[in-house]
Every structure is written in structure tokens, then in C-alpha cells.
Amino acid sequence: MERKDQKTLIGAGVARPDAIDKVRGEARFADDLVFPGMLHAAVVRSPHPHARILSIDTGEAAGCAGVLAVATARDIPGANIVHVVFDDQPALADDVVRYVGEPVAVVAAASRRAAKRAAELVRVSYEELPIVDHPERALEPEAPVIVADPEAAETGNLFNKMILRKGDAAGAFEQADVVVESTYETGYQEHAYLEPQGAVAVPEGSSGMAVYASAQCPFYVQNAVARVLDLPLSKVRIVQTSTGGAFGGKEDVPSLICSLASIAAAKVRRPVKLILDRSEDILTTSKRHPAIVRYRTAAKSDGTLLAVDVDVILNAGAYQTLSSAVLWRSLCTAAGPYRVPNVRVDARSVATNTVPNGAFRGFGSPQVIFPHESQMDRLADRLGIDRVEIRRRNLLRPGDITCTDQRIVDSVGAIQTLEMAAEMSKWAERGAEIARFNASQRERRRGLGVSSVIYGVGLGGKAPFLDKAGAAMKLEADGSISVAVGTVEMGQGLTTAMIQIAAEVLGVSVDQVRMAPVDTSRVPDSGPTVASRGTMMSGLAVLDAAKKLRERVETAAEQMEVPLDQIPSRMGDIARAMWFDNQDLAVEGWAKTEPVDWDPETGLGNVYAVYAYASHVAEVEVDVRTGETHVVDFIAVHDSGTILNRTLATGQVQGGVAQGIGFALMEEIPQRRGHLVVNGLTTYRIPTIQDVGNGAHVGFVEAPYAAGPFGAKGIGEVPLMAAHAAVAQAVAQAVGRQPTAYPLAPEAVRDLIRR
């Protein structure tokens, strides 16, 4: 792409270079990698949800052909801890197992088959212990306390409790014209990334350990591996491999996967590859937290919200992992994108003998969005107000105060997303059309749902110390540009966005810019690639680096008497001259978040530097005999500030909408006494192309964020967050009843109709 033909790259639909590699089969995923002398690992896992380990006999396994080592907790050179937020989780259980699938030993063998066979021969004898498998049960006084480390819990099985108190919620309820209340339950959602978890740990002699991993957060993994291996951070480097999707599932889990591979690799002093198969991945790695949310809403008769009173319970599973952070977002998001003067939220995450749950696109927010959007529709129905209109009356506008008492002024496009979604969907006319359709049909009913959401971009006031990002940039002697950042490409398009920013500032064509593979030893800690922060934070770091480089280039151009507007076409000459003059062609960029704060005593504060917004409209058809649902049409409108790449942003929305449809309509994992009842992707249904049809019609409200790169905020998680609620409300409208649980699978829809 020649820059001279183009005024700006910002917003352009620049093609993803990583997509080309993937389509050609040239991208290398963790399982593609080979290293000299590489072994394969298999994990010995607990078959029990809660049990004491009496003994581990590795003798028979260790004697198998091709087996090089069987590592147990005793082989861990450093601490037997997988640090995420708390230190409660062991890499390999050495005393008590707390969930089905918890790692007990890891076998390293010449082939994956030999490793798996030997893993079955590791004899672990257990004494089963009483279990808790439901969070409400776990909170009962007589429940057995199952937490590993009391320091990582508030009390008993209560991992975390957070509160939000704004105004006088109790008083507001007393004075309300109308109060609606219900309890909402949502279950597990599996990330269902195309590529399962995987890593290869490669000992580098005196340089320590390199781990090649499918991971969202290489710097988390670096810390975790350094800890289990007892190495300085400088001697652990994490190299991200091409990552076939993540959606939060590769935020915390790779710290465990990479620790296991590293423990085995350190024992045998050879590279060890650990790849989970699909079933193992689904059964043993984190999912979206199942939630129980009791939600009361008070309003005036004109629909004006007066108060919300919310109790959130998240099933955290056996260890803390990210539950405290997930819960925090549930807390801050509980009131939705609305002006609510009085707010009371109690949010709790609870330990159970189930797989630890962690990050998933939306990160604790979908669990409260289903409730807050259902409540809006209940209110609208009760008051006879149009559902778009009731949102219009309550949505946050510039200058308004959020539920955490934060005044938001800059880049607040919530109301515009609603108006555009209403316009794109022809909301009013379509309602009439649907009514005609439904009147004409016996077995099919259609409904129209609308949802609006707010999303605090980045890590916010609970972990502001993670909101930083570095970039290394180098002008090559031919005028081409090398860039490295510490956040990752996992399919979302980060690489392309970074290339666009660098190319835009330096005036070169995008094919002259190359992003280096992410290697923790290469760039300063850029924080995790989560919270829809990648483009915003790494983008700011790349922007900083590019501007510094641009200054040097401009100085050189001046000396060469090259006019500023000719820099792009003369970049090669200028770079060559700078190189000949021994000028430093490398720069380093740095970005940190705008100040945020949060008071745990009240739950109030300027909790996020900026928010993204979205409003979705879904039309869903229901077969009233079978309960089958079908998304007829979908409109998704987002305010993520300036859109850097319209094609990629649209792709993010399409994918998020599909994942939201799956969450609302089909994705389900029953749990029975700590065992997940699921058999890979055969019994865990995710949407196919038939379920999403032609995809969403996407619109962007670009309310620019002055502190973001070229005005960009974040987008990644928001589409999923809004989509499921729009779909669920469309089903509700179709069948005439508000659902209180996901998924709205055919049986559940039939039940709803019969209720």
C-alpha cells in the first residue's frame, strides 16, 4: 500500500498480515513447534473434586518405554505456586486436590502417546473429602471449608466480597413508583478458542528458560514460571506463539500450563511440549463464572431509574485465579450504562470444588448485563414505555455521574449508539412488522430485543499498576520500520492496528512496517492483553515511539533540505543518511493509563479512565413447538472512539455477536457433584455460521477519546456483552415471558413458553 495515494491510514481497512499467514497455513502455533531433543508432556489429573493425596507412585510410569521423567510437586525447583492474584493455587497438588482435573504430576516422554499412556500408570491413592459444588451451599455455615489458603479468602468459602454504596438505595425503593425484581442465573461459558492451550518450555542453559506459549499475557506467565523455577525474571522469557483465539481463556490459564511444561523441562533439561487436547482443555481450564444475580430496580412512573439493589454471587471454583478482578467488574458494571442515583451492590465470589473460573470476554459483566437489561424491559413493559425510549431516558450522557460516582465528560457516545441502532433497525416500524408476522403464524413467533451496555476500558482502579505499555521501535537503514510491543495478537487485529499507527506517524507504507514476535525479554512489561486495552495502551506506546523517531527523522530531513511533505517518499534516503552518520535509529515508547481510583469501603471512585458503549438490536424467531430459536437480523452499534481499522473492528463485532448469541441461546455445561458433564465440542454447542446468518449490521459512533491513540478506546469485549442481552430480550418478546436463566436452549424456551 503506497502512502502517497492515501491521506491517512487511520480507519482504513488495512488487511491483517497475520490472517494471510493463517490462511496459507504458514502461521506457527505452539503445537507446530519443534525443538532439538523436544519431549512431550501429559498431565496426571485428579479424578476427584476434593480428596487428600495419600501417596503417588510414579514407578511404573517412569519405567515405561520412552518416558524420561515423571515430575511431581517435589520436583519443583521454586515455589509450588501459580501466582495470578493470590498464591493459593499449586502447580502440582501435593496434599489435597480441590477440583476434578487438578494437576498432580506431569510426565515427559518421547511422544505424546507414550506420555499419555504413562500418565495413566501413575498411581495416586486418594482419601475422598466432603465437597461443595454450589456457591450458595458453600456459603452456608455448615459447609465444609475447601479453600486452600485462608489468606486468599474473606472467611470460610467466601473468596471475595465487594460492595458498592451510592446514595440511599433503601430510601429510594420506598419512594419508587415502581419496583421490579428477579433473580437471574447464568452458567458456564467455554471459550472454545480454535487452538487449545499449549506451550513448549525450552531450557536455555545458563540463560534460564524460554517458554513458547499460546498466551494473552506473557508477562503474567513470566512471573509464574520464574516463581516455580526460582529464577530471576531476566532468565525467564516468554515468547508468544501464533494464538488461535483466547477470549480471556489464555489470560490466567497459561500461567499453569507453562509452569507445568517448565517444571518438566527443568527436570529433564530438555524442551517439553504440553498441548491440551480439546476435551482436557474444556474439562480442566477456566470458564466464565456461573452467576446468581438478584436484581431489584426502582423507578419513577416515567421510567426514570431511582435505584438498583443487586446481589451478585459468582462461582469461582476451587482457586482464586482472577475471580477477585472478575467480581470487581461485575460490581462496577452492575447498574449498567444508566444514570442511577442510588445504588447498592453486594458482590461475592465463592469457592467450590469445581474447576477454577477466570477471564472471559466481558469479564464478569455479562452476568450483570443479562439482569440489568432484563430489568429495563420488565420496567418498560410494566410502565408501557417503549424499550428504546426507556433506555433513551436513562442512558448516561456527557457530564453525567456513573454508579461509582464518576463524572464522565469525554467520549461518551452511549445515547448515539442507541439512536443509531434504533435507526438502523427501523425500530418502530419493525415492531409493527413483527406483530403482523406473529399474527399470521401459528408455530413461529418473532421478537425484537434491544440492549445497551457500558464497558470500562482497561484495568481500572483495582489494578492501575498493570495499565502501562512499552514499545520498541527501530528505523532500519532502508527506511523500513521494526516495532515490538508486549501485548499480543490473538486474532483481534492488534498487529495491524500497531502497524497502522507506526506507518501513519512515520509516513511509510504499511508493508514497510513489521511487528516482532512478542518476547518478554524484548519490551518492557506492557501489561496483559485483556480488558479491551491492547490497541489503546500499546497504541499509545507505539505512538510515543513513532513520534520520537519522527522528530529525529525531521531533524535529519531538515539537514538534508528535504521538505517535510517529502519525508514519506524520501524515507529510504533519510534513513540511509542517518545510518551513515551513526545516528541512533532505535527508540523506546512508553504509555501509562490516566489516573484512576477506587475506594473499597464504598465501591466509589473514578474507576476507569474511559468507557466504551454499545447498543444492539436483535430480531429472533422462535419455533414455539420445538423451542428452537433463530436470529433473523442483528444490528450492532458501538462507540469505541475513533475506529483505527473499520474492517477489523467490524470483525471484532461480528465475532462478539456470535459469541453472545452462543451464550444466550445454546452454550451450556451442566455440573454434577464437581464433575463437568461435557464431551468436547460434540456436546458443547457453539454457534455455527448457520446460527449467525449474514452476521450483524455494524455501525460505529466514533466519540473520540482525546487521550487514546488517534482517539481510539477499546472494542474487544463489548460486542459479546451487548449481544446476548439483545438476543435474550428478543426471545422474551417473542414468547411473551422474561427468561431468568441462560442458555435459552430449545428445552428452556419450551419451559418458558409453558410456564
Next chain:
Amino acid sequence: MERKDQKTLIGAGVARPDAIDKVRGEARFADDLVFPGMLHAAVVRSPHPHARILSIDTGEAAGCAGVLAVATARDIPGANIVHVVFDDQPALADDVVRYVGEPVAVVAAASRRAAKRAAELVRVSYEELPIVDHPERALEPEAPVIVADPEAAETGNLFNKMILRKGDAAGAFEQADVVVESTYETGYQEHAYLEPQGAVAVPEGSSGMAVYASAQCPFYVQNAVARVLDLPLSKVRIVQTSTGGAFGGKEDVPSLICSLASIAAAKVRRPVKLILDRSEDILTTSKRHPAIVRYRTAAKSDGTLLAVDVDVILNAGAYQTLSSAVLWRSLCTAAGPYRVPNVRVDARSVATNTVPNGAFRGFGSPQVIFPHESQMDRLADRLGIDRVEIRRRNLLRPGDITCTDQRIVDSVGAIQTLEMAAEMSKWAERGAEIARFNASQRERRRGLGVSSVIYGVGLGGKAPFLDKAGAAMKLEADGSISVAVGTVEMGQGLTTAMIQIAAEVLGVSVDQVRMAPVDTSRVPDSGPTVASRGTMMSGLAVLDAAKKLRERVETAAEQMEVPLDQIPSRMGDIARAMWFDNQDLAVEGWAKTEPVDWDPETGLGNVYAVYAYASHVAEVEVDVRTGETHVVDFIAVHDSGTILNRTLATGQVQGGVAQGIGFALMEEIPQRRGHLVVNGLTTYRIPTIQDVGNGAHVGFVEAPYAAGPFGAKGIGEVPLMAAHAAVAQAVAQAVGRQPTAYPLAPEAVRDLIRR
């Protein structure tokens, strides 16, 4: 190593981390590497020293089992040029071959064996052309002109001509009390690195090409590969693999090796490994330039030098590669480490139909050192002056003017090296001892030789644009340090020196510091790892980075009220606090050479920023019947400024002395009509442990260089440079006759005795 027990790391014998990896078998060399889908390459080479290619038939080879591709010049995506200094050398010959072993095609196959077998089946038909195989013959008017590109030659087969004119040499000779003259010939020297040339080219899809290579100069290779592949530099990254020795042999040659591997990899879109076997490596890659040097020296009767008049002819082989740079060092070094008021040098490098010669430790200087030191001894003998004394009278001292008219003031320890060597060797007493020994023996004679040398550190006035270096450094959140530079560890100890510098400045222990693998995409162009510049230049860049980081650490310490002297013990806390505060923990260091200049019209100028010096004394025993020689004792004294690591510097001296002994006494490759007559290391003899005995007694004169890191200059090449001359002069003393050619193998010594 805990820093608190130690005042300074500078000079300490810190152990080489890379040595531990090598001893354990954990270092990974190019041939150890495997990549998904990797193929193996074999090169089809010219059997003729000069011939026209009439046709290339790859059909049969391409049809062989396991063969994926046969690439010829037509498959090169970019320019068919291996750029080193000039553009005269093709990657794959497409019209004329100019030396035996020149690449014509490259086969990529599933195994090395399949590739080699197929390479034999590529049918190339040639029309043989007249050849020139001797540089003096090549300069005759009737010689066939064999240069590929007339632009890369002065005229005819004369590649390069350089002159040095200082004072009035002709007039000085007329007024001299004494004139000595001789012509000296030296032959090929093979680098004989433990690890042959090798590389793996790995296509990285839209990111371009990564090449993992055993290479001294990754940035040269990056340029070369970008050119043949027609890629921007940002899309070619060179990763240096553990390098099993180089000695200059991996300066220019890897550009060809990596280009060949990359051409094949680009054609098949799969990784391609190319490893030369030993015989192929010796026969087809560069060696030390054979030289013919006519040397006249004029002196006063007290031994004071008045003038030198030197004609240097180097046999460059078929292509330019580095010959112009090698010749330039011959030119500047021609007068040795002495005050010579009148100098005339004519230096020429000449094309012949032989393997292109290139860099080799000493880089054109040993070819003139053998002459200048032989001349000193001839003078001493003629004038009856002690050989140490005549050097003492002429050696450069601070404030003196070199042969290029450069006044040297700082860090001039030449005379101290001579005095220390004389003292360590008990020069005077030992002469008497040897005389008694010789008087007592019939068949054995001993001799004592002394040599003094000067070495301009770095690239000097001919290529000042290469004398720069960058470093990337990062303080990890636990206080450990990651460092990356662009110069390479090839056995010389660079990694250790860099770790010492970083640890010294930051006050951490050396095991907290890790050097990253060298990857051209990681650091700014650090120039080549040649010219004994690695420690000095990259050391300055690391120093610069470490000082910047230290400043930030001190600011943070001040805020934390940590006293400066407690920073080392509190580094972890400080780093953690800085990390929590979102401070930028990464820095970039930069260094460039002090100004140098050179006037090609006169050959004069401040040609190097600083010089290293050495004086060696060798005692050699000769068996007068067989001509066999045996080094009895060796003393090596060096001024390389401050010694950063005495153990490693001593190792460098020991290795260089061994290689110098080999050059003087045994290493030889006859050449017949363009064919090298050598059969691997069976017929190419290099010194074994038996030939170097207990090694040299090493002394250091540490004349600190104010502009170097902690006062360091360079050391790498100097030991070889001084050693061969000391040995040769010892043989001369033993047999009573001055040799005029290397090597002094038994036959040559017998001839010398009989002469």
C-alpha cells in the same frame, strides 16, 4: 556471585555462562536447530576455476525422491548479489563461474543425504575459460581479465590499490646508514573454527524471513538477505545461533550461506537448513589472503628507523568481498608499532580464479607483521644491536606520530609491553642460557624471538559509519536485568563482559543479568563483531544504557529513602516499587566511535581512535635433522587498556598465540591452477595441545583508554598478530637464517638450514 562481597567486577574472572552451556552440551548450534517442515540444502558448485555456464539441467535432480526444489539464479526474488563492500559477487552464478566451489544451484530436500545426492545430479555444462591463479601473474598486461564487475576493480584484475606517503622515503633511503630488504610470502590460513558454516532460513509468512545463523555480523547478513529476497530490512531478521568459533571466517561468508538458504526457503516456503561439511567449508569459503610483501627498511647506525618502503600484494580471489578493507589494514599497519618518519607503501589486492579471501583475525596485518618484525631483526643483526633494544629505541610512545601522521597520546602502552615481556622472559639471561644449550647439542637448536605489534581497534577511518553500537536494557520487576546487543558471542567472551559492565553499573550480581540472543530486529545496528571492537563498542552502549537506568533507579531510591549504598541489596524492592508506579523500566543505549579520518590521496589521517599493543617472546627448539619445531616457552604481554575479565582476556591471548603458532609453523594450503589442495583437517594441520604446551605466560599492561568502557580497548586479534612473528624470529635465531615465507613446516625449516 554476590556483589556485596566484592568491590568491583571490573577485571574479575567472572565465568562465562555460555561456556557452561557448551560444556553441558546445552548450547544450540545452527545444525542443532529444527523447525516445523524444515528441509535440508545442498549446494551445486563449480568444478572449474573459470568457465562459462552453457546450461543447467535440474530435471533429474528435481525428480529425486525427497527433493522439494532446485533453485538456480532464476529463482532469486531480488538481486543476484551478495553485497559485502562491492556488488560483484552473485549468490548463484548464472553466467560465468570464477572459482572452484562457486555456488551454481541449491537443492532443498527432506534430508541432507537426499539433497546431496540430488545436487550431484544437477547437470551443468560449462565452457572452460582461461584462468589466472597467481596475483603477480594476474597483474601482467596479457593476463585474462577475470573480474565480474569492472566497477569493482581499479583496472584489469587489480581490485584495489591504496597508497601511503609520509615524508620523503626515497630521500631517507639515500641518507640511511643501513638498508635491509627482503620479500616475504605468506599463504592461506584456514580459520578452522570448530563449527562449520551453517544457517537455517525460516520463512515467517508476511513477516518475511528469519535466518538463524552461525555468524559474526548479523547486520551484514540482514542486508544481504534483504537484497536477494527483495524485502525491506524490517522483514528480514537474523538470529545468531551459538557460534562455534569464527575468527573472521564468519564475517563475510555467512552473507552468502544465508542468502543461499534464504533463496531455497523462499522458493519452497519452508525452513531450509544449509550446513557446510568440513571439506566443503575449507574448499569453498574465505581464508586469510596469501600475500607477497617486498619490504625495505632504512635506519641510522644506532638502529633509529628512518624510512620504510613497502609493496603489498594480496591475493583476493575471484570476488571482492572484504579485500579492500583487509588491504587497508595492511596499509595502515605496514610500518609496525614504530616511529618511522618517512613511509611509502603501495598496497594492492588482486583478483584471481581462486576462492575469495576475506576476514581472518589480524585482517591483513599478519601479512605485514612478519615482514616488519623480520626487518627489525635483520637490522638488529646487521647493526649488532640487541633485538629488544632496537625495538625499545623505535617503539611508539605517548605523543609520538604514527606512520599515518596520527599523534597518539592516550593509552599508549607499547613500550611497557616490551619491557614486561623482556622481564617476564628474562630476555638477557635466557639468551645466554640458550647459547649454552645450543653449544651442548648436536641435533637441537633453540632460538629466542621477540615481536612487537600495533593494532588499530575498531573499523577506523575507512568505515567509520560502521563503528556504532546499540544496547537495549530492561530492569525486571524483581531487580534482575535483561540486556540485548547486536554484537555477538563467538567464544571470545563478549556476553560475559557485557554482563559485567551492566552488573557493575547497576550494582547487581552477575547471575541476575541475562544477555538476550542476538536478533537484528531487537537492537539497533551494532556494526559487525570484528576488528576487536565488540567489547569496546557494545560495552560503551551497555554502559550508556546502564547509566540511564541507574539514574532512574537512584531517583526511585531517593523517593523510597533508600541510601545510595543500599541500592544493590534493595534492588528488588526498588524495581518492584518502580514497576508498581508504572515507571518505564526499559532503556536504550548508544555508542559511536571517536572521530577518525583518512585521506586516500596520501593514506594519512587519524585512522583509528585508539590502538592496542603487544610484545611477545617465544623460545623455539628446532630439530636440525628433521626440521621439526617445538615451542619451548612463550611470553605474551598486551596493552588492551583496562582488562574487564582477566580470565577471558588470558584465554583470548592463549588462543591467539596458538593460532599464531599455527600460522608460522604448520598451516598450509597449496593451490594448483585454482584448486586448493587440501583434504579437510586431515591434511590441514592446526596446532594441538602438544604444539602449544602449557600455553603462554600472559601479562597485561593496562594503559586505560579514557573513551572506552572502564578504560578497555580491544584484544581479540592482537595475540595472533604478535605470536607468529615471535615464533618465526625464534626459528630464525635457532637456525641462524631469516625465513622469508610461512609456514616454517619441517621441509621449509630443512630448506632454510640447507640454504
